[in-house]
Amino acid sequence: MANELMNLSNEMAGAVERTAAGIVAVGGRRGIGSSGMVWKENLILTASEAVRAEEGIKILFPDGRMGEGKLRGRDAGTDLAVLEAKTEGTAPLDFASDSGLKAGQLVLAVGRTGNTGPIASFGIISGVSGEWKTWRGGKLDPFVRLDISVYPTLSGGAAVDAAGHLMGMVSTGLSRSSVFAVTASTIGRIAGKLSAQGFVSRGFLGVTLQPVAIRSIEEKLEQETGIMLLGVEPDGPAALGGLMQGDVLLAADEQALAHPEALADFLERTPAGQVVKFRLLRAGAAQELNVKVGERPNRRR
Numbered sequence: 001m002a003n004e005l006m007n008l009s010n011e012m013a014g015a016v017e018r019t020a021a022g023i024v025a026v027g028g029r030r031g032i033g034s035s036g037m038v039w040k041e042n043l044i045l046t047a048s049e050a051v052r053a054e055e056g057i058k059i060l061f062p063d064g065r066m067g068e069g070k071l072r073g074r075d076a077g078t079d080l081a082v083l084e085a086k087t088e089g090t091a092p093l094d095f096a097s098d099s100g101l102k103a104g105q106l107v108l109a110v111g112r113t114g115n116t117g118p119i120a121s122f123g124i125i126s127g128v129s130g131e132w133k134t135w136r137g138g139k140l141d142p143f144v145r146l147d148i149s150v151y152p153t154l155s156g157g158a159a160v161d162a163a164g165h166l167m168g169m170v171s172t173g174l175s176r177s178s179v180f181a182v183t184a185s186t187i188g189r190i191a192g193k194l195s196a197q198g199f200v201s202r203g204f205l206g207v208t209l210q211p212v213a214i215r216s217i218e219e220k221l222e223q224e225t226g227i228m229l230l231g232v233e234p235d236g237p238a239a240l241g242g243l244m245q246g247d248v249l250l251a252a253d254e255q256a257l258a259h260p261e262a263l264a265d266f267l268e269r270t271p272a273g274q275v276v277k278f279r280l281l282r283a284g285a286a287q288e289l290n291v292k293v294g295e296r297p298n299r300r301r
Contacts, residue, residue: 008162012108012122015164019110020062020118022093023157026050026069026083027058027114035111035157036083037169038092043195045187046156048074048081049173059085060114073194077138077202078186079173081156082194093158095184096165098142101128107181109148109170111157123148125181133261134174137202137296139268141189144168144181203267203274203293205243206236209260212248214281225258226250226281241278241291248281267293 026036026046034050036059044059051057054071061067069085102125109121124147132143146159150172159167159181168183193200208231214221226248232239249257252266253276270276272295279288 011164012162015108015160015162016110016118016120018164019093019108019158019160019166020112022091023062023110023112023118024090025060025112025114025153026156027060028053028081028083032152033113034153034155035113035170037156037158037166038087038090039082039187039191040092040195042084042087043072044069044083044085044087045169045191046081046083047169047171047173048076048079049171050152050155051081051083057083057085059083060112061087061090062112063089065089073196073198075138075190075194075200076173077134077136077200078140078182078190079134079136079138079171079180080169080182080187080190080194082191093166095187096161096167098183098185101125101142101144101167101183103128106162107146107148107167108160108162109146109150109154109157109179110160111151111154111170113153119151119154121149121151121154131265133264136174138190138200139265140174140180140182140186142183142185144183146170146179146181148179150179201272202296203270203272204236204296205238205263205267205291205293206233207231207238207243209263211259214248214250221250223250223256223258227257227260227263237292237294242289243278243280243291244282246282249278250281250286251279252276254279272296 028051036044036046039045057069069083072082074081126147127145168181212228
């Protein structure tokens with residue numbers, strides 16, 4: 001038994017050492033540093049919530065070299081930020097596939113500080129499910145929650161399984177009570193946009209919603225539920241397109257809208273500026289309106 005524990009201990013220490021070779025310390029906010037991962041040549045991935053500056057960001061590399069980085073792009077919705085810095089001599093880390101992640105699996109969080117060098121914490125994956133909409137409007141695919149002690153400097157570091165495979169980025173900015181791993185599929189979908197254009201464009205209408213039973217409004221419709229507009233922002237995209245408080249949305253570009261999450265998912269995939277045909281009920285009568293989707297405000301925050 002002692003030998004088995006020693007072997008496991010050595011394997012975990014080795015996983016931390018290998019991962020730390022691609023982990024940097026990031027001084028992107030006053031007082032509390034964070035960690036980051038060399039994602040591609042001259043590009044570093046870190047947590048959006050840990051970056052307050054846009055230029056002159058101090059970066060400590062594994063070989064002890066100090067450098068400076070600047071913000072290439074950030075997305076608060078997924079807590080991802082991409083920094084541009086000279087990563088010479090530090091090889092990018094390779095992310096493993098999202099498949100096979102299960103609740104109960106062991107996980108290591110690996111980061112770096114300017115004072116102590118590599119740091120690590122140990123725990124388990126406490127929950128795995130499908131797509132999850134964050135409170136900031138982004139989407140994680142999949143949802144992976146970690147039961148692990150995370151010091152502030154571990155935010156933006158690596159989540160690693162017991163075999164040393166890189167599962168994703170450690171995020172403490174998507175919940176006040178939980179720690180998440182932003183995995184390879186989400187990083188691949190978001191980080192490329194951040195490095196190319198500096199932000200993620202998400203469709204925005206400016207409405208508040210509530211699901212509603214349709215049969216009580218219109219017996220002839222096969223669809224059982226829709227979403228009612230409880231509020232429409234003045235001069236917002238929905239108002240400019242003619243949508244009104246009390247309208248019941250049935251479909252967007254022929255995609256049924258049975259609940260508010262369906263519209264949120266549709267807007268996640270719809271770029272700002274695209275014109276969408278909405279089918280709706282107004283005062284019990286079916287109508288169609290073409291609405292130009294806007295862009296979610298504060299795109300860089």
